[in-house]
Amino acid sequence: MQISGAQMVIEALIAEGVDTVFGYPGGAIMNVYDEIYKQDKFHHILTRHEQAAVHAAEGYAKVSAKVGVAMITSGPGFTNAVTGLADAYMDSIPLVVISGQVPMTLIGTDAFQEIDAVGISRSCTKHNYLVTDAADLPRILKEAFYIARSGRPGPVHVDIPKDVTAQIATFDYDIALDLETYKPHTKGNPRQIKKAMQAIADAKRPLFYLGGGIINANAADEVRELVHTTGIPAVETFMARGTLEHNDALLIGMVGMHGSYAANMAMSETDIIIALGARFDDRVTGKLSEFAKNATVIHVDIDPASISKLVNANFPIVGDIKSVVKDMLAQSSVIDAQNYEQWRETIVNFNELHPLTYYEDSERLKPQWVIERVGALLGDNANISTDVGQHQMWTAQFYPFSRPRQFVSSGGLGTMGFGFPAAIGVKAAAPEKTSINFTGDGSILMNCQELMTAVEKKLPVINIILNNNFLGMVRQWQTLFYDDRHAETDLSVQPDFIKLAEAFGGVGYRVTTKEEFDAALEDAIKKDVVAFIEVKVERFENVMPMVPSGGSLFNMMLLEKKESK
Amino acid sequence: MSDSSARRVVSVIVVNEASVLSRITDLFSGRGYNITSLTVAPIPESRYSRLTIVTSGSVRVIEQITKQLHKLIPVLRVYEHEDMVEKEMALIKFPITENLSDINTLCESYNGKIVNVGENVVIAMVADEPKRIDNFLCAIKRYNPKEIVRSGSVALER
Secondary structure, X not given: OEEEHHHHHHHHHHHXXXXXXXXXXXHHHXXXXXHHHHOOOOEEEEXXXXXXXXXXXXXXXXXXXXXXXXXEOOOHHHHHHHHHHHHHHHOOOOEEEEEEEOOHHHOOOOOOOOOOHHHHHHHHOOEEEEOOOHHHHHHXXXXXXXXXXXXXXXXXXXXXXXXXXXXXXEOOOOOOOOOOOOOOOOOOOHHHHHHHHHHHHHOOXXXXXXXXXXXXXXXXXXXXXXXXXXXXXXXXXXXXXXXXXXXXXXEEEEOOOOOOHHHHHHHHHOOEEEEEXXXXXXXXXXXXXXXXXXXXXXXXXXXXXHOOOOOOOOEEEEOOHHHHHHHHHHOHHHOOHHHHHHHHHHHHHHHHHOOOOOOOOOOOEOHHHHHHHHHHHHHHHEEEEEOOOHHHHHHHHHOOOOOOOOEEOOOOOOOOXXXXXXXXXXXXXXXXXXXXXXXXXXXXXXXXXXHHHHHHOOOOOEEEEEEOOEOHHHHHHHHHHOOOOOOOOEOOOOOOHHHHHHHOOOEEEEEOOHHHHHHHHHHHHHHOOOEEEEEEEOOOOXXXXXXXXXXXXXXXXXXXXXXXX | OOHHHOEEEEEEEEEOOOOHHHHHHHHHHHOOOOOOEEEEEEOOOOOXXXXXXXXXXXXXXXXXXXXXXXXXXXXXXXXXXXXXXXXXXXXXXXXXXXXXXXXXHHHHOOOOEEEEEOOOEEEEEEEEOHHHHHHHHHHHHHHOOOEEXXXXXXXXXX
């Protein structure tokens, strides 16, 4: 079939089963947008900023377990999208991002809206391409989708000069991929798995350290079975929330800087860590030299470079989590769950000593209450996204997650402004669930223009703004480590969030009491339109427990104990 | 030499395509690794090129470099050399008034010779192990070399 480069893009997206594309048109990508206009096989959602297009594609990818697609133009269109690419790269989210580029004849001349896009995206994508001939497009797009979703997933950027999108060439998408240099290793070494299982059987205080790789690998069912069969307690990373159900007796809680006391103590006292799709991030380990000092480490990961990068693995196992966990399950009879009874009791005691909690000791609502309340009212019926800051940590601590892919948040890059556009992508992928974005008064302003997208495309995301009139997490650090000098973190001057939502055709609420909150949430769900629920919360609440940056995991700042909750 | 600054030679086989060299050098700069020297050339009759990178770092750093290089999509293979034959070359320009037979004799013991003679200068070439090239460059100082060009290493595992 002889078609233009622009038509090839459309045909490739259709062949890949893409049903939604997020994007923003502009000069260099117009040929492709002209073909989008002519087709009816997939949806295009026009965001109001290129960064939001990529975050929406991330949210979509995370919830749908498919490759997210975003499309942007050259120059500023592309540079606006870079934060999204970097975010997806850090959190291993499969994306294909297609950008327009100035015509080949103008590349290198400092043409209007020209930037060396592949030069910029090289360090924040899994792979990238500059297409120089339309004849290469079918192969490149097919490779792009394959690379994005296979192995350790990640974003792939395809930059297409405008004249290439106009060029006519042969389109055949039925080609076999020939990637001699890229062959992800999916099957774990059986001898290593056998040795690892024996090491677990010989241990007294084993611990599962569950990471986001489990969710990427769609392996939560297998992991749940392995945890339950072996009776070994588990901690989850921020990225792994929802792997185990929140009320699972073997789930100790989240580990790391704002992990629970019991989870961090378990990590410090374990004698064998079974890391599944986790990467020993600095926010998890705290001070490395003090981290899990007496533990042997089994590390299962699809990415060999993640193994022994920060913490030496005694049993490195490169492979797909799902496949490796199945192999572990097949040998789980060597493990006797009875052996860990005392260890489980120790953990229960840790939890009783310093449970994850908060006190309702202020006039204003506590942010944690709001999150727990949404959890109690919506639970499994909502997909949850967040922005970045205190509200993000409280959500990870207090929302009762019950399934993988329920929680979408910017973990690695920590991108403020991620939550709202991501929630739009989440809603597009799962319209049957309520899409809640927990956000802060700082973060929400970083992509609030997406109200327009949500209104236009009828994607009724509910943004719950936990408003403490502060850039809360930075304020918390200022309080704890900078003698309470609030350098540029006081956000007393704010927009009227109700009017802001209404200006775009959404609905807004301002609540100060529990009753008002319940009524607002109920009304927002009923109105079925994008909403801002501004909750006036306690200004000086801190996220606790906390491992100070660079401190040892077992050396936590804890919530001061009080009489009642 | 302490372990943390140990010299290592890594060979990387990559698809010979646009921007592949940037992918490699970006990885080194982005992750804070050093490149002491770098040699790149296409492998005859194939779609691949071979890079020889001289770097330094602890065992763990080198292991990370190797793994991160492998992660790049166009990288076919990475060799961390243990037991290798390694050569560098150097071109040196001398004034023609220097003792040319001494220079030529010196060059010969480093697998080289005078390769070009001009009106005012001669150019000599040597090819040897990096350490020996160091020694050579030290020894010829007395002949007032006007310009020295040193290549990166190439290495083959024995």
